[in-house]
Amino acid sequence: MADGLKLRLPATSANLGPGFDALGLAMDFALEIEARESDLFSITSTGRNVAQTGDVDDSLVLETYRSVLDGQGIDPVPLHLDLHNEIPLGMGCGSSAAALVAGVMLASHFGNLGWSKHKVLTEASLREGHPDNVAACVLGGLTVSLMTAEGEVDALSIHPPVDWPLLVVMPDSSLSTKKARAMLPESYSKADTIANVQRVAMLTAAFAQGRGDLLSRAMEDRMHQPYRAPVCPLLPFLLPLAGSRGVLGVALSGAGPSVLLILESGHQEAAKDAVGMILRESGINAEVIVTTIFAV
Structure with a gap:
């Protein structure tokens, strides 16, 4: 019988704006699982x-x-999971990536199986269809990832040398x-493609050097946010905050509908107040999560 396993995904x-299917950012709220072998599959869930x-x-x-074990020709032993979930489902916060990584691990x-971190990342990315959320979930920080036509995944993690708090507005x-x-x-x-290539390059460099002053412009996007705005009502109200009130940059979180705000250190309350005023004036009900970048 294998020892139990604890996971925090x-x-x-x-995306972070221009990094469509390429960039991901790990945030400090999670799916937590304690698993052990059991007679039957069962889950105790909280959160x-x-x-x-x-x-x-x-x-x-x-x-x-x-599915992973079936594919390896191994009969899956039943498990009991004590699961605590802090990641809202269907909100652009990587709930499916966390679940996939958990299942593979x-x-x-x-x-x-003794799979390496890279093998886990690749297997979960293939099941997700793209590596951005999975890479951030496995590696932490800001991740840059790619998937080849053959299904191989390469990913790197960048941790900014400064403290940037985050707001997620759902x-x-x-x-x-x-x-x-x-x-x-x-x-x-061609113009939209070039604009995004320029901005995703600048955004990656800004994270590497801790240049918060560049995030407002570097997080602009022409490839997915303009098309998703009609079903992501928060985005047009919150985008104008970028570059003011302690807000360094604003983007849809994943495919939406949540919006991610990257903040200057020490400006959480000012940013929360600004978001709260916008929510009241727009009549949109939303939850605001204050969090930080997660480092594995």
């Missing part, structure tokens, strides 16, 4: 979205665990990634 925010995360028959964590441990209603992707065009103009 952070929430993640992908957010308990009905979904505690459903054994519809658990992405357990589905992934079983459980399979590696209880199936005695509206009442969720948005499926499938619906958000369906809103995007099949092709882009």
